[in-house]
Amino acid sequence: MEFKVKAKYVLCAVFLVIIFGVFLVNLFTPDKDFSQNENRVLAAKPEFSADALMSGSYTSDFEEYVNDQFVARDSFIAVKSMSELILGKHENGGVYFLNDRLVETFSKVDEALFSDNISAVRRFADLSDIPVMFMLIPTSQEIYKDKLAYGAPCADEKLLISCAYDEFKGNTVDILGALASCKDEYIFYRTDHHWTSLGAYYGYEALCGALGIEPVKLSDYEKNTLTNDFNGTLYSMSGVRFITPDEIDVYVPSEGVTVVRYDGIEPSYGGLYYEEYLSFKDKYKVFLGGNCGRVVVKTGREDLPKLLLLRDSYADSITPYLTNHFSEIHLLDLRYYKNSITKYAAENNIDEILIMYGLKKFSEDTNIRAFLK
């Protein structure tokens, strides 16, 4: 009898302390405005108005506000992913767990969009006076396919790339082959979807082969580890916290190279590596400073040709190697740069155009068919 009495009081106390406690903590802790982990601005307290209330927008904004500002939000995300792992799931948040690394899932392909993008690329190449090369980079899911659980849905990236290259009918680079032969090396980050500087080097080697130029040997460079505490995009997406953080290595020294970023009213100047980003979460931005509509890399070697890269973020880590072979490298990101590419190439005396995308991004991007002109 005595214990039964105690239990019901304890139970009520525990439950009430939890709901009141969390309510009060949420009420009195200051609001955060940006989430490093989620890479987005968190919802702020909505403005009350009779209109907003009647239309339902106040209440739904309020609910979003409560969720976004919930105490220990990041810890709860980690608890959930742990729970999913314990339940035996092989993926969470669009990321497969392999023993020692995370891999972004890539299984559904919008075939119409993919086909449109390839057509856009081919059309552009046909119409261009300047030689165009096309390069698709597979995801780490393809490289580590044999480590996935049996039957795990995954796109046939080899097939997708070969179909895309066949359709393109021009100069292409076999990145998949180059990376697959080095899969036991550290070519993809464990916690991020990008390739490492080493992976980018192998891509560079293959690219040189296609361009007919001699690549600089990796041994000619000294490896410099900028950080060993990089937790990338897959860390965020998956909520998994126990994968060893990544190292970011750089090989090519930044001497003599100027990087001009056009992402504001005034252009900004820097070197190949933006080391200020090493103190934030998204350390991959150390390469060329992250996303930008237009970046121009000047090497000072005026005798060398000029390259135009139409790209996504994979290009940021391969560009350092390319500084050996070009006087200028122009990087345009079609998500932000909407002007005519052919005009830009003509105005800037471009000698070579390289269309370089990660395969997943290429299959999902809607800007290519719209703005590749």
Next chain:
Amino acid sequence: MGGLSSYTHTEVKIMVFSTTLFLYVYLPVVLFLYYITPLKWRNAVLLIANFVFYGWGEPIYITVMAASILVDYALGLMVGKYRNDKRRAKMYVAVSIVMNLGLLVFFKYTDFILMNFGMKALGISLPVGISFYTFQKMSYIIDVYRRDALSQPNIVSFATFVTLFPQLIAGPIIKYRDIDSQIAGREHTFSKFSSGICTFMVGLCKKVLLANNIGMLWDIYKAGDYASMSAFGAWLGALAFTFQIYFDFSGYSDMAIGLGRMFGFEFKINFNYPYISQNITDFWRRWHISLGSWFREYLYIPLGGNRCGRARWIFNLLVVWAATGIWHGASWNFLFWGLYYGVILVFEKLWFSKMLDKLPRLVRHIYSMIIVIVGWVLFAVEDAGACISYVGAMFGATGLLSLPSDIYYLESYLPILIVMATASTPIASKLYNKMSEKARGIFAVFAVLLGMIICTSYLVDATYNPFLYFRF
């Protein structure tokens, strides 16, 4: 996701128990205000809380509900006053029924009816809970007419009954006579409260950890191409939905019952382990008990029930099952689903049941589950052609036995499927009751603590939205 109406209409944004907003803002605030209020004003506080809950998302529909409450309040008093003048009382009952059904038909079925006559839908959105509160109000007026209850002279008490937030959105449907004495006066004890907490937590875990989870598996199969689905995959998907709907709906009912207890109310159970049924008759005594009970009380019996010729009895059954089906949603597949069960029940009652009783328990169970699982496919896949395709795939129409991806999904979800299969039986409950009181107490405390942490983590994660590329 609220109650069943979310399977049929695109829902107006409502307050849902399984959100951080409800658990950590609404509930503590309402409990606090309720318990600091002196007993005699508690119904009023609860009424205000009910309206806040109901009006969350689209306050405009409060007007519909408030107006219909006033009308039924007045009609209830009229029926009570003229109870000796049967004809007059009957007229008031009829007015109430016409109004309530009219509201329901207007909001829920108008577009369906229009589209079937080739006309354009008006895009009427469904006020949340209307399928439940109109039925509750009709139960009131009929109970008063039949003298199973006295009319309620206190408008606050009446309105509280209609709008009780724990069961407003997704039931259980409460008959007025089962609750009228509780509205007037109810005990608020620690035993009730702690028991309510346990029931609520069970419901929360069922919804957040089980239903939402297995729902992801059903989403995958539902979105697939049925013409290239393997038989094993089709069954796996159907099984996923079978579990999802049970744990979602019974979880919600558990939360409603648990919350009710926290406010001193005792609601009847709505689910009694339906997936251990031995035949379909049994199944419908265990599934959505309050709905079956409502239809039996207020439709089947008034039609004559089984106290008439066989032909009339079959007719009555089919009418009730058609109504049950279409109540779930304004779409032909729901009507068909209801009649599917109606026909099977007729067959069972007339011929099968004697034969079934002779078969081993396991066979009866498998028979029931096959019918139930296929029934859920009829319920879940609205388009007739798609539905036929899916059921066809289940029975080998595609010629594929299983695919590697099916094995992957089975393996990924196997632990959770085992947990759900176990939780569909009374085993856990029996084991719990076998424990000593001390052990039960300790277990309950830790289970509530752990349950809150894990459920909260899933709820917080549900709005986790990382951007790979920062949006300006």
